[in-house]
Amino acid sequence: MTEPTLEPLPRVRHRDIVRRGLRGECPNCGQAKLFRSLLKIHHRCPHCGMTLERGDGYYLGPLCINYGIVVFGYVAPLLLTGFSDWVSLKLALALALSGALLLPLLLYRISWSLWLMIYYFCLPDELHANRPEDSDDLQFEEEQRR
Numbered sequence: 570m571t572e573p574t575l576e577p578l579p580r581v582r583h584r585d586i587v588r589r590g591l592r593g594e595c596p597n598c599g600q601a602k603l604f605r606s607l608l609k610i611h612h613r614c615p616h617c618g619m620t621l622e623r624g625d626g627y628y629l630g631p632l633c634i635n636y637g638i639v640v641f642g643y644v645a646p647l648l649l650t651g652f653s654d655w656v657s658l659k660l661a662l663a664l665a666l667s668g669a670l671l672l673p674l675l676l677y678r679i680s681w682s683l684w685l686m687i688y689y690f691c692l693p694d695e696l697h698a699n700r701p702e703d704s705d706d707l708q709f710e711e712e713q714r715r
């Protein structure tokens with residue numbers, strides 16, 4: 570595996586962050602996909618080297634997005650239809666249970682991409698491309714890579 574490049578990147582604008590988030594690409598460079606396999610996110614972008622999976626607690630963002638979509642977008646409306654007699658309650662419960670088990674897997678990649686998009690949309694200066702050259706954080710991460 571080649572070492573990630575640390576070339577200076579052009580400043581990333583909000584529309585770049587949204588476009589890259591919708592495409593599932595690195596929010597910093599847009600040159601690499603977020604995932605190395607079906608359910609494994611790159612720890613660092615293979616192109617620019619920015620840390621994508623930042624460790625402790627960072628997974629809570631995608632987890633909350635995933636949970637919110639499943640509960641409020643699928644399970645709750647389905648149960649409401651079951652309790653309002655539009656469909657049988659047994660069918661609604663069966664669909665809700667199967668969806669609650671299957672949908673989080675299907676939404677895993679999307680929720681990571683949305684999380685990174687939202688995070689860096691709100692905090693664009695945390696992207697390496699938007700940090701000043703003499704940023705302590707960037708130097709620290711570069712030293713960690715060596």
Ligand SMILES: [Zn+2]
Pocket residue numbers: 595596597598599600601614615616617618619
């Ligand atoms: Zn990148």
